[in-house]
Amino acid sequence: MQMDLLLLLLLLLLGNCAAVILDRVDGGRVPRVVGGQRIEVNTQPHMVNIRRRGDFQCGGSxxxxxxxxxxxxxxxxxxxxxxxxxxxxxxxxxxxxRNARYVNRILLPSGYNRSTLDQDVALLQLQNPLQGAHIEPIRLARQAPRAGSYVRISGWGLTDERSRQLPNQLHSVQVKVLSRPKCQQLYQGYRNLTASMYCASVAGHKDACDADSGGPAVNAEGQLVGIVSWGRADRCAREDSPGVYTSVPHLYDWIAHNMRRYCH
Known part of the structure; x- marks a missing residue:
């Protein structure tokens, strides 16, 4: 009994440490799905999770x-x-x-900036092809999402900003793309919104927040139009803190060039 209690305390301590590390990844928050619903992966067959030495890190496409x-x-x-x-x-x-594949190569754009999160995208080449049931690559969007349009985000991130427990089941939600001037206004003095970024959320209801970074934003045509990137620390689904996404169309040329070299 005493050994079980000590083990429980150790696990709780490790869990608290992990939460601190997650919050420090980008100097802000690491997005999660808030206000979404549970889904099966067959509805988003491009969705993957990325682990480092066994620990969940991020989503991916x-x-x-x-x-x-x-x-x-x-x-x-x-x-x-x-x-x-x-x-x-x-x-x-x-x-x-199931369905694990080791990463063989990590490619980052030369314009990636760790401090500003400009061009926050990475292409992972796998050692072996990832294929099987409910697994299907997604096409890349070439046109940026229009303000007022909706994109679908998915992930295993936290579903409430007060929670520290990751859900076991995949979640998904639709969020609304904000105009660039509106997004710049909301983040003025916090972080600069670069050309490779756009904002989306449903204020007070739906958003991305902790532990969903790297996950997909998919447009109505079923194309990958964004990558979950960052947001204001410890605020999710709030009017002044929309989720910020890396624009896939903005980086399409870099992605397509490296896919031709490494993904066939």
Missing amino acids: LVSPRCVLTAAHCLQAQEHQPADYVVRGGVTYLRDM
Whole structure:
């Protein structure tokens, strides 16, 4: 009994430490799905989760059987090697350990800035193709989403800003793209909104927040139009704190060029 109690206390301590690390990843919050609903992965078959040495790090999108797109800040530590990371696809539940593929190569754009999160995108080349049931690559969007349009985000991130427990089941929600002037106004004095970024949320109801970074934003045509990137620390689904996404169309040329080289 005493040993069980000590083990429980140790696990709680480790959990608290993990939460601190997550919050420090990008100097703000690491997005999660708020106000969404549970889904099965067959409705979003491009969805993958990325782990480092067994620990969940971020979401991602399968863009070919050999390659995954995610956020660069998910892979920021210089000492981490590609083989430290494993990608899993075709799974609805985070604790489902099937369909694992090791990462062979990590590619970041030369314009990625760790401080500003400009061009926050990474292309992961897998050691072996990721294929199977409920696994399907997603097409890339070439046109930026219009203000007022909706995109769908998905992930295993926290579902409430007060919670520290990741859900086991995949969640998804639709959020509304904000105009660029509106987004710049909301984040004035906090962080600069670069050309590679856009904002989306449903204020007070739906948003991305902790532990969903790197996950997909999908347009009405079923194309990958964004990557969950950042937001204001400890605020989710609030009127003054929309989620910020890396624009896939803005970085389309870099992504397509490297996919031709490494993803076939």
